[in-house]
Amino acid sequence: MNIAKTYQPTEAEEKWYQYWLDHKFFRSVPDEREPYTIVIPPPNVTGVLHMGHMLNNTIQDVLVRRARMKGKNACWVPGTDHASIATEAKVVAMLKEKGISKKDLTREEFLKYAWEWKEKYGGIILEQLKKLGASCDWDRTRFTMDEDLSEAVIDTFIHLYKKGWIYRGVRMVNWDPQGKTAVSDEEVNRKEVNQKLYYIQYKIVNSEQSIVSENSETHHSPFTTHYLTIATTRPETIMADTAICINPNDERYKHLHGKKAIIPLINREIPIILDEYVEMDFGTGCLKVTPAHDLNDYNLGIKHNLPVIDILNDDGTLNEKAEILVGVDRFAARKKIAVLLEEAGQLEKVEDYKSQIGFSERTDAVIEPKLSMQWFCKMEEMAKPALDYVLKGDIKLIPDKFVNTYRHWMENVHDWTISRQLWWGQRIPAWYNEKGQWVVAKTKEEAENEFRVSGLEFSVLTQEDDVVDTWFSSWLWPISVFDGFKDPNNADINYYYPTNDLVTAPEILFFWVARMIMAGHEFRGEVPFRNVYLTGIVRDKLGRKMSKSLGNSPDPLGLIEQYGADGVRVGMLLSSPAGNDLMFDERHCRQGSEFANKVWNAFRLIKGWEVNDQLENTNKVTIDWFKSRFSQALAEIESNFAQFRLSDALMATYKLVWDDFCAWYLEMIKPAYEHPIDRETYTQTIKFFEDVLKILHPFMPFITEELWHDELFGERSEKDCCIVAQMPEIGQINTQLLSEIETIKQVVTAIRKTRDSKQISQKETLALSVKVNSEIEYSDYQLIISKLANVGEFTLVNDKVAGAVSFIVSKDEFYIPLTENIDPVAEKERLLKEKEYLLGFLKSVNAKLSNERFMNNAKPEIIENELKKKADAETKLKIIEENLASLAD
């Protein structure tokens, strides 16, 4: 036999992936079969594969391959996302390297570069997915900025605008001064940061004389001086203050009511206003109100009709409204202001202080609350039905603990800021005239028409500069990939939509999943998918999130090279229950590749057998047993899949293959070295092996396909492939046979243990006598025991065998005569120990049975069981006592 001792994945993987592509096994078109559909969560078009993708796409591929093998018309739609902020940032960086600045380019020029970049790097990630074995229908690959998909975005924008759900307004937004764009609340990461709390004195107007005259210089309380003190973490914004606010109930500051204060350094007068919003016991009880740079202050400003002074430029530097430090960055300005205040004698003290600060998810810059004109999408009406779908169970979240989180979010939903100050994306279809009046329309011509209809004057219309948020295109993904907007009644959308399962990360449950549900309801009146499987975050062994900056993420393609795609897939799935974070450990991949090797070697064994047609089949019981065992395991696997318990399904498969098939079945039927095997056993075994390959295929597509085509299985037609084989069905399960074989296994194990403890070599043949007290026909199993435990003489006896090592399995007594090695003292000790245990056990069972309340309250089957436990224990005890007695003889 000339087959490698170990499985070599690389070559097989390339060969079979190409074969599958060539034979269009991933291709799906509507037909009469039941569809099974997954749309990929589109990865960032310029991204590269990371461990999160590996996990996510392995799961999707397992589901898709399984559905395909169960006779469904499986369709997995791949694609990529244009990811405006991330991609635009990359393009800007690339241009910078070339010495080109974005602001020197026109929009068109910039977009030309961006598209070039996309053409060059876009889709790398999809190529990487192929290495993993992803069975996507590549003919359906979509990009969120494909013409049709962009058009859908514009059409839905107009649709929602007409419904009154999209509006424009000045809002406090999360401004990213580095990306120079607004980001949504969900894209802001809050982190606790060590800061300084600055105590700054503001003079009070016209109070100097009166207070000073009323109070002698020696006694003056801090509350009646000619100044007040505020505490702030952001002294650089004092120039934007438009009021000081105190709590009207604050006794300390009654004298300030109706007064004015003076901003230090720039000496501008601002009113002192009263509002219960101010906490009296925080800081000094005086709050500086800066409507342009703080959301609370903004709201306070609206309430009290305060002016808004914005002193920051888009890049975070101070503008001329600040009067001082113009052009200085906000953080540098903070330090300088502190110095200036100190010099002016108006900085009372500085304290260390911890508080939460927002950081941009994309650029990690500190978020600046900023007032700006933005586009918004109302969420309330869309959130309601989207919540109901989940609460009613039309959409299942897996695991369901996410339902609570989902509900909480949907009940407290904020309007969605959909505009982004970027160029890479779908440009908002709004058109302005010279006066800033505007309409929403698909084209310039339509817009001009709108203007005419409404009687507004214009000479030239300009389109809105902003693009929509990327999620405003990806929320349409399950519909737009099937052209459900362009052609709402086409064959594809009618057949594939709603899709079945969505596999994604919990952190985008609201960004993306919730919004897809809203869009599904709004634009199709239907859910977009039935089940949402939420994967965990891939972390390293120390529990840290895998990230580029930490450098703790292994290179996925490197892993595939090392362990094979099958090995890595198994490794990813071994310990990743839905919703739990996955503590990635390369050892799991090794376990996966070792498993592949095990399968490979099972193949080598069978492949090496020679058949002799003259031989009689002596393995009927074993074959029957494995049939039952296979069905039993299959039922378990099916049930695990039904509950999306993929790692359990994999583990059940793993154990079936390794333990039941390899360790027990093959060892039971294996002919002696260089002996032939009978035809029937051979044929059955090949059939079993083929079934094993099938159930393994979704997890390990490559090795199974490789083996599938071996001549061992006879002639295969070109299209007879494991990938499209029909999954085995659950057959008859003979539970009696299963339990009897379990007993036989215990007998074998007991004999092996005896060998171990008496240091008898496996090569030495032993004799075995059985005193049968149960119903088991040991003659049926004699061959199995003999083979697996190297037993020669096998006798059924009616009496105890003296001078032998004994053990009991279920009720039956086994004796191995061992004249040389037997040690009566040790044997007695062992028996006494077992007796002691049984007595204790009986005591606890009897305690239960004699407890009146137990007998009255416990269910009948529980009592019956206790009685059985008692009887079994008594039987065993009797045998042990007899054995002890015979030892004493």
Next chain:
RNA sequence: GGGAGUUUAGCUCAGCUGGUUCAGAGCAUCUGCCUUACAAGCAGAGGGUCACUGGUUCGAACCCAGUAACUCCCACCA
């Protein structure tokens, strides 16, 4: 500050409506084997006060209350 979740063997996790023989798996560990499918293997073994404290019950890893630690989400205390 509010809400949710987690805590079971060295590690990662099962344990369904409380009830089979002092709690299970995989990996890791230990011991013995290079037995012609596989040392990426085989055979065997050890390992747990089910976070803690109370309670309910004939009976609790499971139900209830409290405590502690960790994780995540939400939130406008300067």
